[in-house]
Amino acid sequence: MNARNFSSLAIAALFIVYASTVSAHEGTGITGGFISGFLHPVLGWDHVVAMVAVGLWGAFLGNPAIWVLPVVFPLIMAFGGALGVIGVPIPAVETGIAASAVVLGAMVAFTVRAPIWIAAVIVGAFAIFHGHAHGTELPNAANPLAYSIGFVLSTGLLHLSGVAFGLLVRWPAGKVVVQTGGGLIALVGVGFLTGIV
Template sequence: MKFQTIFKTAALAGLALAGTSALAHVGPDGSAHHGFLTGFLHPITGLDHLAAMLAVGVWSAMTTRRLWLAPVSFALLLLAGALLAQAGVAFPAIEPMIAASLLVVGLLLAAQVKLPDAVGAVLVGMFALFHGAAHGQELGAGVTLAGMVLSTAVLHAAGIGLGLGLKRTSAWLPRLVGAMVALMGVNMGLGLLAG
């Protein structure tokens, strides 16, 4: 087994096991986090959001014709979820739904499931509402949310680029990445049950 393969496998396993540390949402804190840079970094610093957004891009690139549709749906409904949470709309089971999003998107990627483009966009968009609600409870409005949405778009674009590259070069690595993201979701869910 080549060193590069061992290194990639170990890195992905570490990512999967990091699910419990990904609970980056501390609940309503009066939107204490402000500023464009804070908003931009917020999705990157929570492993759950980072994994979900990259996985959506990779899955979309590998299985859909309109590879931009699911990521755009995710970004728009992420913003909608954040705005709704800031307006006082209570979302039930935010953390369990984020865990479910990792499980489902990971399984879609691992199994290379091809859904109709609109169905995939609605599915990831539904999960994005909960990711957005989690962010909306923590972030200020305006430029902070703009930073969050831009960061999300960058992560999706990176995922699409990665997916297009993997589509041409590796049949097993995207499936392994999907399995690791799904395991992150399971680990996060088990952490919620235990806590």
């Protein structure tokens, strides 16, 4: 081995043994559980667009849908989540989540004024898919209750952001903006369904 190779090897060895703090796996305890739960819906764009669409549609339909849909969703989502926790399989969960963005986005884009019970059934049906996806992660969470609180809170805040945005429908130009938003959500959903996004 010549001197040049030896020095390269020595430098490589030095870097290997160089001690540094391991930053991974900080997500322990209550804080870790809460943060991982809170980020779970936020980091999945398919979840994000569908949740915003729930709020948009609720705002579009007006009272009582504006509060019924954000109340129905987490409760039915908890049922779907419980199925995920227990291990009851639901076929095509990811497809169901992507379809929720397509359907709910289209409802907003085409200003579908469904009766409140039909809107609740549609939103509730999709909530099962979203809940199942979150629920399967729950048993592995650092703190299951903190994870659960985190992801329910995060989901609810996404609904409220959709409701807040949807309140623009009070103005004619705002209605167009909200409908465009719904259309974009539906398109993103199609992208998830076809695998383009």
